Amino acid sequence: MFTAATPPHDLGLTWRNRFADLGESFFSPTPPTPLPAPHWVGFQHTLAQDLGLPPDTHLNDAALHAFTGNLPLAGSQPLASVYSGHQFGHWAGQLGDGRAIWLGEIDTPAGPMELQLKGAGLTPYSRMGDGRAVLRSSIREFLASEAMHALGIPTTRALCVTGSPAPVRRETVETAAVVTRVAPSFIRFGHFEHFAANNQVDELRQLADFVIDHHYPECRQREGNPYAHLLEAVSARTAELVAQWQAVGFCHGVMNTDNMSILGLTIDYGPFQFMDGFNPAHICNHSDSGGRYAYHRQPNIAYWNLFCLGQALLPLMDDQQQALDALEPYKTLFPEALQRRMGAKLGLSSVQPGDAELTEAFMQLLARERVDFTIAFRRLADSVSDSLTPVRDLFIDRDAFDAWAARWQDRLQAQGGADREAMRRANPRIVLRNHLGELAIRRSREGDHSEVDRLLQALLAPFDDRPGEDDLAALPPDWASQIEISCSS
Structure with a gap:
């Protein structure tokens, strides 16, 4: 004791x-x-x-x-x-x-x-x-x-x-x-908002200097205002982060400014979800009745949050335009980062004209029939050295898929083929689906924590084929769609 x-x-x-x-x-x-x-x-x-x-x-x-x-x-x-x-x-x-x-x-x-x-x-x-x-x-x-x-x-x-x-x-x-x-x-965006809202400019500067000195020293090595450079650097990291979320079908659920990391980290896992059937308007948070943090709104919400951070840092800058200029790169960095990642998922070795349209066409196919996001991309990766049939079987409208697949294969042929292993490294076999977490939680409530460890070990190797764990990579059961996760979760 x-x-x-x-x-x-x-x-x-x-x-x-x-x-x-x-x-x-x-x-x-x-x-x-x-x-x-x-x-x-x-x-x-x-x-x-x-x-x-x-x-x-x-x-x-x-x-x-x-x-x-x-x-x-x-x-x-x-x-x-x-x-x-x-x-x-x-x-x-x-x-x-x-x-x-x-x-x-x-x-x-x-x-x-x-x-x-x-x-x-x-x-x-x-x-x-x-x-x-x-x-x-x-x-x-x-x-x-x-x-x-x-x-x-x-x-x-x-x-x-x-x-x-x-x-x-x-x-x-x-x-x-x-x-x-x-x-x-x-440290979160909200730390800066706190001191700005209370007109504690000395503390605001102290906090910004702390973050720059320990995490963004390059902001002092460039000419110009180091706090504007800080905002620009945070914007760049946030753009890359949200592109990575979108590329794996991850919904954060509560993108409040106090849940945004100044280092561009995913922080505060509450009502998050890795999507099952793809729905761009999916809302993973049962408390979010207005859909503010729906999957397709995450990129714009991230920019809105960065704008709030910019407002908080204004007392340390020369003028408002300096903050706006620091935020501007997000508008190009995010779509570029997303297309790079989506291109990798499709096996595209470089970004070429028409790739964005090819990607969007596949996403529309997934959305139209709520096809499982993770499984569709993983089977697509496997089809590079095998048959397209397992991917095709996920769709009801086979003709629409066939038309898209022909375009995709022409694009791959134009670059000399695709690297299957590179595609598999861009398309996980296993993600933390809600029902997998729920099953582990139920066992733990009974005093058996072995499923937590089994699931953890699989999630630590998300791109690998692991014999005996097909249940962790399978289509979700029907009851999975009834799981509700809220801000109290």
């Missing part, structure tokens, strides 16, 4: 805690609130190794308690940061880390990384919330974070999930869990 007198646990980590050096205008010191009887639910061993953790960490009872928030880690400085933001297009005012507690920053072979406990109890910014996370949402974030990383998409990471029998009320009474999140920084 650990008590307040128990000394902090030492995992042999070297802590730096640069964010904590900014001062208490930026955060409130906040210790985690303990949970009873914790247990391991999921653990990412490769990430643990990359962070420099001991190989037996997952067997260590003290580490279990530390990553649940029951035992301090030696060298950490727990805090909750303050930020503001726009939620569903409306100014929400002050927000902040309502259920995430920043432990600190550690040195790793990949550079400094911050650790955060999500679900570790009340903070000064919890508002009407309880500061807790439940098992289902924690498993989803754990799996999604690592799945996105394996797909090559910038994201926060997840080291582990711990569970507890402590009750947490959402729509029903559920059990508590804590996710240990990892990222070079958890």
Whole structure:
């Protein structure tokens, strides 16, 4: 049993805690609130190794308690940061880390990384919330974070999930869990909006200088205003990120400005979804009744959010036009990035005139019949060295598919053929579908966490054929379409 007198646990980590050096205008010191009887639910061993953790960490009872928030880690400085933001297009005012507690920053072979406990109890910014996370949402974030990383998409990471029998009320009474999140920084657009809205220009400049110095040093190496260069760099990363989302059929679900990473990472996995049947207007968030964050609106919402960031940075710039000029490249960078990625999915080795139309025609075919997004592209990749029949069989209107396929094959022939393996590396066999996560969650609620690990291992190799795991790459069952994921998820 650990008590307040128990000394902090030492995992042999070297802590730096640069964010904590900014001062208490930026955060409130906040210790985690303990949970009873914790247990391991999921653990990412490769990430643990990359962070420099001991190989037996997952067997260590003290580490279990530390990553649940029951035992301090030696060298950490727990805090909750303050930020503001726009939620569903409306100014929400002050927000902040309502259920995430920043432990600190550690040195790793990949550079400094911050650790955060999500679900570790009340903070000064919890508002009407309880500061807790439940098992289902924690498993989803754990799996999604690592799945996105394996797909090559910038994201926060997840080291582990711990569970507890402590009750947490959402729509029903559920059990508590804590996710240990990892990222070079958890700073969001909303951090900048907070200080701009409160006319705290000194703090705004301090934050911007911090981000530039530690994450965008090139912004000081160019001539001109470094804060305008920062906005342009964030815009470029965001354009690339959203293009990657679109290319794998990923819907974020809550693209509020406080859920947008200043580093261009996917952050805050709530009501996300990898699409099954393709629908450009798909809304994955049951709370999003107006469809603001539908799949096809994500690129424009990202630009809207960047515009809000630009407004927040205006006090540090020479004039408004400087901010607008910094945002302008997004309008060309995003479509170029998307076409490159979609072209790779179709086996196109370079971007040529007519490729955008060829891509759009295939997307329209998928949308017309709600054909499964992931399976259609994967079968298309396999058809390069095999028959088109498995892809063709996904469509009711075979004549329409045949007409498109003839155009596609002519395009491939013009470039000398396609590299099947390159296509397979652009088209995952396995993604984290909602029903796969739901099945793992159901098993975990019964005390069996083996399905979480099985699914994690498959998601860490999303492009590989893995014998005995055809169920993870199959068409979703009928009941999958009835799963509803909301902001409370």
